[in-house]
Structure formats: structure tokens, C-alpha cells
Amino acid sequence: MSSRTQLTLADDLLTLLRTTTTEPRHDEQLEALTVAVAADLPVLLWGEPGIGKTAALTQLAASLDLPLTTVIASVHEPSDFAGLPIVGEDPETRGVPMAPPQWAVELVRAGRGLLFLDELSTATPAVQAALLRVVLERRVGALRLPKGVRIVAAANPRASAADGWELSPPLANRFVHLHWVHDRDVVVRGLGGVWPEAELPRLEPEQLPDAVALARRAVCGFLTARPKLIHRLPTTETRRGGAWPSPRSWEAALTLLxxxxxxxxxxDVLSLLVRGAVGDGPGLELLAHLERMDLPDPETLLADPPAAELPERGDQRQATLEAVVAAVEAWPERERWEAGWAVLVRALETGAPDLLVAPASALAALRRDDWEVPEAMERLAGVVGIALRAEESVAGARR
Structure with missing residues (x-):
């Protein structure tokens, strides 16, 4: 058998090895990636070398039927992204246009695609600076990338990157940062020829206005209460190269929400997205604020305590009762104070008494000297006292 025949058979074998299929499979990090891609936000996948970031992007492009264009950032010069000056016939009147690279021209011709900027953490600061316009303004030289082009990048942590650099804060703040980790079952199934199927999020037309209204209300309400988080540049170089809060990244968080x-x-998927935009701390605070938005309005509860419907989950019930006490404290009147006790009685009738210790103590501290003790307060005194003594007993046993 000739050498040419052997090479042909070798190619056939390689084709069989590279032929894979996909299957629907719950994968939180892949779902977060597809949501960010659908939202047309630049995504940066962080992960150790060989973790499967490139393979995931290849599968994503194939599943979404998008042509994949891979650009290794570390082997390019700044001019490859900013464009090369081309002198024409009359530069004094026509100027000097910046000629884009071939890969950008092909993306514009296709009108759609997935631009994969690989090895971003090994790109020099000069190349990172040139990438700013590509990632934010979607401009490469004189060309503007069409709306059908999505941008995803990948990077290794500096400690495991070859001649790695920390990402510059301006470039890092333009990405949604997702930390890519391997899943044992996904790897085993993938090596067996079956990878998870990447699907774009299913959006229902009638839900779009409410989703936008909720996102705006959540982010604006949170930043009104926490104005210091509108812009907070991290103090360390490493953290500046990740997700951190700024007006730009809050806009991204609002879009993702x-x-x-x-x-x-x-x-869990929403947490990956929001924390990937503004950082872990601010992102978790926003999610907690979002959960509180679903709680009953304390003024509604105070207006009709016997009909109060309180959350069943313990942490949500605790937050609701604390909100009721805060509402009374903000507008302290005898009728509202007594209504607060009636709400606590309603909580006693429908839930565990141990959740009443803190709000009952706080509400009791709001009493004015000329306010009589209501019957509801007397009814709660015994139960709250027993719960409080039980807590003290447990705390003493732990010492």
C-alpha cells in the first residue's frame, strides 16, 4: 500500500475523530455565555491552559451557525487592530485612511460571525490599547464591524500565561468576565463525541417590556441606595484586570439582568452574569437587592395586618419584617406602631417564632412614653422571650 494511500486513510481516521454531535444539557457557564452573546456584550473567558475555552467557542459558533474568526492577540501588532495608514492620491484633502486587516474585511463581507480574540492576557499593553476600539466601538481601522458580529475573548491568569500581562483597566472594564472551569461529565461525554448544545436564550415578546422595566428599577434603585458603588476602581493591579463597577459595567449588568x-x-446563571460585569461584591449586593424587590410592600402590610401575606422562606420573611419595622421608624406614629405589632402577630400565626426576636426588639425600642402597650405586644412577649432565651442557651453552649 502506497504512502499516499496511508495518508488518505490517516485523514479519514482524523475526520472520524473530529466528527462530534451535540445534546441538550444543563450547563450554567455555557448558558451564561450564550446569554451574554445574545445581549451583544463582549465576553472574556478566564481559565487555565487546556481547560477547553477554545473548544467551547468552536462548539458555540457551530451551534449558533456563526462563522468563527480566531485572532491570536499576542502575535499581532497594534496596527493590526488600529489599521495601517495608506497614502492615497491627495492626502491633504482626502486624509490618510487606515486600512483594516483581512480578517476584519471578511467579517464585514459576511455580515455576521463570532470574533474570538484568544490569548488576551499575553498581548502587550500597546496591543491591548489598540483593542479598546475593537471591543467597545467595534471599529478595526476604518471599518465598523456589523451588528451580526459577536465578540468573545479568552485569557489565562497571569501566573499560568506565557509572558503574561495583567489586563489594563480600560480594556477589562469593557468585558463581561466569566471564569471557565472544566466539568468532568462534560469532558467525558465530549471525548466520547457528544458535547453540550449551545442554545440562544428563548425570549418571549410579551415579557420584554417587563424585563426592561425590572432591570432599570433594580439597578437604579440599588445605585440610589449605594451611590459609592457607581464607580469603584480596585486598588490592586490584578483586580483592575477583572470585573469592577463603573457606569459602563453597570449598563452591562442592566442589559444582562x-x-x-x-x-x-x-x-445561579444570573449571578455569573451580573458578577461578571461589576464584580463579586457589587454583583451579589445587586442580587440581594433584587430579591428584596420581590418582597411585600411594608406599607401594604401595615395598612391591613390581618390579611398580610408573608413569604414562606425564612430569610425573605425576616427581611420583610425588618422592612416593616424600618417603615414604622421612618414615620413613627402610634397607629403605625400598633399595626407593626399586628403584622408580627400575623407572622407568629403563620411561621416560626424565632424570626420575631430581632424585629420585635427593634419595634419595642420605638415606643414613646405616652403610647400604651398594645395587646399584640403582650401576646408576643412570652413567645419572643422563650425564643430569645433559647438563642442565648445555644450561644452559651457553643462557648
Whole structure:
């Protein structure tokens, strides 16, 4: 058998090895990636070398039927992204246009695609600076990338990157940062020829206005209460190269919140997206604020305590009762104070008494000297006292 025949058979074998299929499979990090891609936000996948970031992007492009254009950022010069000056016939009147690279021209011709900027953490600061316009303004030289082009990048942590650099804060703040980790079952199934199927989020037309309204209300309400988080540049170089809060990244978080709500993603997926935009701390605070938005209005509870419907989950019930006490404290009147005790009685009738210790103590501290002790307060005194003594007993046993 000739050498040419052997090479042909070798190619056939390689084709069989590279032929894979996909299957529907719950994968939170892949779902977060597809939501961010649908939202047309630049995504940066962080992960150790060989973790499967490139393979995931290849599968994503194939599943979404998008042509994949891979650009290794570390082997390019700044001019490859900013464009090379081309002198024409009359530069004094026509100027000097910046000629884009071939890969950008092909993306514009296609009108759609997935631009994969690989090895971003090994790109020099000069190249990172040139990438700013590509990522934010979607401009490469004199060309503007069409709306059908999505941008995803990948990077290794500096400690495991070859001649790695920290990402510059301006470039890092333009990305949604997702930390990519391998899943044992996904790897085993993938090596067996079956990878998870990447699907764009299913958006329902009637849910879009409500999703936008919720996202705007959540982010604006949170930043009104926490104005210091509108812009907080991290103090360390490493953290500046990740997700951190700024007006730009809050806009991204708002967009992701709207898309995640419209697509009814899980809280875990929403957490990956929001924290990937503004950082872990601010992102978790926003999610906690979002949960509190679903709690009953304390003024509604105070207006009709016997009909109060309180959350069943313990942490939500605790937050609701604390909100009722805060509402009374903000507008302290005898009738409202007594209504607060009536709400606590309603909580006693429908839930565990141990959740009443803190709000009952706080509400009792709001009493004015000329306010008589209501019957509801007397009814709660015994139960709250027993719960309080039980807590003290447990705390003493732990010492």
C-alpha cells in the first residue's frame, strides 16, 4: 500500500475523530455565555491552559451557525487592530485612511460571525490599547464591524500565561468576565463525541417590556441606595484586570439582568452574569437587592395586618419584617406602631417564632412614653422571650 494511500486513510481516521454531535444539557457557564452573546456584550473567558475555552467557542459558533474568526492577540501588532495608514492620491484633502486587516474585511463581507480574540492576557499593553476600539466601538481601522458580529475573548491568569500581562483597566472594564472551569461529565461525554448544545436564550415578546422595566428599577434603585458603588476602581493591579463597577459595567449588568429575566434563567446563571460585569461584591449586593424587590410592600402590610401575606422562606420573611419595622421608624406614629405589632402577630400565626426576636426588639425600642402597650405586644412577649432565651442557651453552649 502506497504512502499516499496511508495518508488518505490517516485523514479519514482524523475526520472520524473530529466528527462530534451535540445534546441538550444543563450547563450554567455555557448558558451564561450564550446569554451574554445574545445581549451583544463582549465576553472574556478566564481559565487555565487546556481547560477547553477554545473548544467551547468552536462548539458555540457551530451551534449558533456563526462563522468563527480566531485572532491570536499576542502575535499581532497594534496596527493590526488600529489599521495601517495608506497614502492615497491627495492626502491633504482626502486624509490618510487606515486600512483594516483581512480578517476584519471578511467579517464585514459576511455580515455576521463570532470574533474570538484568544490569548488576551499575553498581548502587550500597546496591543491591548489598540483593542479598546475593537471591543467597545467595534471599529478595526476604518471599518465598523456589523451588528451580526459577536465578540468573545479568552485569557489565562497571569501566573499560568506565557509572558503574561495583567489586563489594563480600560480594556477589562469593557468585558463581561466569566471564569471557565472544566466539568468532568462534560469532558467525558465530549471525548466520547457528544458535547453540550449551545442554545440562544428563548425570549418571549410579551415579557420584554417587563424585563426592561425590572432591570432599570433594580439597578437604579440599588445605585440610589449605594451611590459609592457607581464607580469603584480596585486598588490592586490584578483586580483592575477583572470585573469592577463603573457606569459602563453597570449598563452591562442592566442589559444582562433584562436578558436573564426575559429568558427566565436560573439565579445561579444570573449571578455569573451580573458578577461578571461589576464584580463579586457589587454583583451579589445587586442580587440581594433584587430579591428584596420581590418582597411585600411594608406599607401594604401595615395598612391591613390581618390579611398580610408573608413569604414562606425564612430569610425573605425576616427581611420583610425588618422592612416593616424600618417603615414604622421612618414615620413613627402610634397607629403605625400598633399595626407593626399586628403584622408580627400575623407572622407568629403563620411561621416560626424565632424570626420575631430581632424585629420585635427593634419595634419595642420605638415606643414613646405616652403610647400604651398594645395587646399584640403582650401576646408576643412570652413567645419572643422563650425564643430569645433559647438563642442565648445555644450561644452559651457553643462557648
Amino acid at each position: 433584562a436578558f436573564g429575566t426575559a429568558a427566565s434563567v436560573s439565579r
